[in-house]
Amino acid sequence: MKIKIHNGTLLTPYRRIPNGTLLIENGKIVAVSETDLDVSDALEIDAKGYFVAPGFIDIHVHGGGGHDFMDGTEEAFLAIAETHARYGTTALVPTTLTSEKKDLLHTLELYEQAHRHNHRGAQFLGMHLEGPYFAMSQRGAQDPRYIRNPDPAEYLEVLARSASIARWSAAPELEGALEFGRCLRERGIVAALAHTEAVYEEVLEAYENGYNLATHLYSGMLGVTRRHAYRYAGAVESAFLIDGMDVEIIADGIHLPAPLLKLVYKIKGPSRIALITDAMRAAGMPPGESTLGSLKNGLKVIVEDGVAKLPDRTAFAGSVATANQLIRSMIQLAEVPLPEAVEMLTATPARIMGVEKQKGSLTVGKDADVVIFDAEINIQSTLVRGKIVFESTPSGGTQR
Template sequence: MLTQIINGRILTPQGWLKDGSVLICDGKILEVTNSDLAVIGATVIDARGMTIVPGFVSMHAHGGGGHDYTEATEEAFRTATNAHLKHGATGIFPTLSSTSFERIYQAVDVCEHLMKEKDSPILGLHIEGPYLNLKMAGTQYDGFLKTPDENEYIPLLERTSCIRRWDISPELPGAHDFAKYTRSKGIMTAVTHTEAEYDEIKAAFAVGFSHAAHFYNAMPGFHKRREYKYEGTVESVYLTDGMTVEVIADGIHLPATILKLVYKLKGVENTCLVTDALAYA
């Protein structure tokens, strides 16, 4: 079905456009034009006084609407996803916190089931942990943290293709073998909850770690040990060309000055904005 949205303030890569229109077919944007003349055969939506932006793809959100995806139930998945759809998301990768592999298998079953539904907004599963550096993980992960175990993750990833992203600490024993394997499966692997410095980040990028989760948060910056100074994870990611980043741009996790720095050094092509939302979002 062809749809034309007119009279709204349109956000484009070149800036704001007024008195134009957006043509959509089957949920995809066909064209953004500076003409608001009616297109023959199109259903017209008048967005006067409103803003028109592309639908958000939420790639790091743990929950919402009172439910957490780690509950691994259909109710939790549907409720949390609907909470984000109300605020502009059109696609989402549900995020699991560190948990047992039994719970991960349950979440995989739910995710696979929901992805088969027509026009499902669920695009795949995102796992954070349980392979995390204990010193950087926070108390919410107590009891589940461990080093990568190929006897756990290989059988899981051989069984399902719904897992599209997995975040772990790259300095853990076995983390590089993990990243090589996930890369072979087409899974985006991200550094997270880490204290890795430049040599480790450089080596991690070489084996498949291509992204930095909630950049600046749960990772150190420039620091000093005794009389010597060292780059932290933050500076190491900046120095690694090709490594993408995500930031929680809510003005609380990061101030505006740091967001400007990320924009300046990584640029829009290598940066995305995430909510990292929890159940109470």
């Protein structure tokens, strides 16, 4: 099937193309043109002067639309994928929380099943295991009952049971964590530091042993800290100092206010920053009571002021952001140009996850993951591998 998207401003890795044309065939981009193309037998989509960009890639998301990946059902996986596609996400990395091993293994099995049946939402890029190897003092909303040090017998069993693990987050200062990082690196799995008390010397050693991504920078990690009157650079400053380390940020404007969004952008630049939602089940839902993690044994939270909070309101408990909100925040709060904001939610996360040859830019030969949005970053259409999965005002296009 051919699809022609025209009359829009194309955002390519190199330039803006006003009144450009994007031609899609068999799920791939086959032409990116400055002029209108006369194509027969194509479904035509009029972009109506809006922006046409690569689909958004969210590499850290727990849920949405009232569902969580830890719910233990295929329905939850598929509903989350469809929910986030409405906000421009065309690919995502389902993320777990600390849990019992049997629940984790069940979630990994469900991933395989849901991945095969996921035809109406954002594509899955593999699982992200967030925990359970964390520093207890930096656990945030992670359940303390399941937090522990890396155990080779355990993680080798998990890795043997599933080939779908794409990234794993852990605190690198824990006993056994460096060996764990090397194990992940050998298997081509992204090792990320998270929920950690590590200081610069420990982060640098972790980086040398495979940890090349900082999970939700600032959240669940130390900044400058004192130990016996001496100051140490925390994980935040370490991520800034290590040029080759990538960072992800929850750019909802709440987890990180405007000054911090500006600071991260100024130091790391768009090629090292991935915007993430870290969304829990309440994303795309009205405010009120919700549950972080599994409905069976998850944590009760309150959604208000655009964020999920612990019931006593002492800490955030995950975001309810959607991908288009991240772009909007970076433009409006951090004063980042639109192409760079888009890069941080497309090309950069694609590279981090090792799918840059297939996704992340409007380039001939890549998957036709495309999003059309207006100047306020309201999503008009989302296409996943050339299939329309969302239209704000369904028209079906016109056939020529």
